[in-house]
Amino acid sequence: MNLKKTMNRLIEILIAIFIMILIIIPYFFICLTILIQNDGKILHWSKRIGKHNKFFFMPKFRTMKKNTPQLATHLLKDANSYITFSGSFLRKTSLDEIPQIYSVLRGHMSLVGPRPALYNQYDLIEARTAKGIDALKPGITGLAQINGRDELSISEKVKFDSIYLSNKSLFFDIKIIFHTLKKVFINKNVSH
Secondary structure, eight states: OOHHHHHHHHHHHHHHHHHHHHHHHHHHHHHHHHHHHSSSOOEEEEEEEOGGGOEEEEEEEOOBOTTOOSSOGGGSTTGGGTBOHHHHHHHHTTGGGGGGHHHHHHTSOEEESSOOOBTTOHHHHHHHHHTTGGGSOOEEEOTTGGGTGGGOOHHHHHHHHHHHHHHOOHHHHHHHHHHHHHHHHHTTTOOO
């Protein structure tokens, strides 16, 4: 690992720890709410595609009912019927993504990068691999997230991922994080 990569990783870990400290109280209340509403499972471990197309399990707060098919939400028939009462709020505010800080600390994800594909999103995986995007760690947020998120087609997502790959830098990551926070607070382009 070269010095630049080591420094970037150290900065990312410090930011992740800082975020964990900031969210410890909301994290506790979210866990309690999910625990009361569901069958005791607070987290959902989703099989995702990481760097170089390696599988990893990404945690999210449970927002879907038990026995929901392992599909991207937009592919579910009547997706809203699978979302729990608290899940709707958690998804609209992106609070369901908080546990992914664990994946950042483990080194499976970055704060910024292409969103990790589900293991069965073969068309997205193939399109990203063809463009070399699989060389990046997936992120909690990314350029596609701030430019449409659920509303983007696969080709549009890959286009934004390619732009990110070509322009990746600490400054660009900070800009994306800033825009992500802005989008979360106005709930824009979050359909599920």
